[in-house]
Amino acid sequence: MPQALSDAEAAQLLKSLTLPPLPQSLAEFRRAKAAGADLADMSDLIGRDLSLAAAVLKIANSPAFASRQLNNLQDAVMVLGADNLDMVVTSVTLKNAIPLAPILRAFWDDATQIAAIASHLARRWNLIKPEQAYLFCLFRDCGIPVLTQRFPAYIATLARAMEDPANFIRIEMDSRSTSHVVVGYLLARSWFMPSAMNEAILHHHDFDQLGDDELLEPESARLITLARLAEYLLFSRLRRDADPHWPHIQAAILAELGFDISLMSELTEVATDALK
Known part of the structure; x- marks a missing residue:
């Protein structure tokens, strides 16, 4: 952590x-x-x-x-x-x-679509300021292209980490002694982004902290869970890609946002509208 x-x-x-x-x-x-x-x-x-x-x-x-x-x-x-x-x-x-390596050519397109979905969800259910949700989704993983630019061999580390999302940060740390969450946090802080957003970037893989206000500020937790839900809706519900990590974190994410599993169809409809 x-x-x-x-x-x-x-x-x-x-x-x-x-x-x-x-x-x-x-x-x-x-x-x-x-x-x-x-x-x-x-x-x-x-x-x-x-x-x-x-x-x-x-x-x-x-x-x-x-x-x-x-x-x-x-x-x-x-x-x-x-x-x-x-x-x-x-x-x-x-x-x-942040210039992208050819292998990351879809990075900003994906991040922008996730941001659009998150901001629509935020507006529809009055979860957080939509513009804050949008910007967080763009900054959330920005450490990845920065690390790829600085260390070309990081691509191999990234591939291993993506195969094991529950241990994403540990794999990065073992390989590079830093991670994309730390680099993204440093970039956001140097650009004077809001402190809640910076904290959310640093902890956006720490789903075990959700619900504990002493470990994670409520606004940061809301940003983290909203972005992760938007990511799931884009890739699994709309693109039909597998998300093996989702079953392990779904309950915590929905609870943090005050959602029930019965809302999933409506959430998917909002995600679809966000990309029109």
């Missing part, structure tokens, strides 16, 4: 890793938001980056937001609002900051 890192421990680990720095576009956006910039100013700022502008328009025109076709960036910014804009800017800059 990973423990929260002290500043000294984090500094020591960072000596052996090269983490993507906080992108300038994200830093500028956060400064503008903190300074109380209005949506028109935010629109001008986003318009300087074509990839950001395209992402904002795409999200604003998605079924979750659009009541009409939006072709103007300012209209899209108005529809989304500041918190959803923060989600879009952070997610786009994260994806751009």
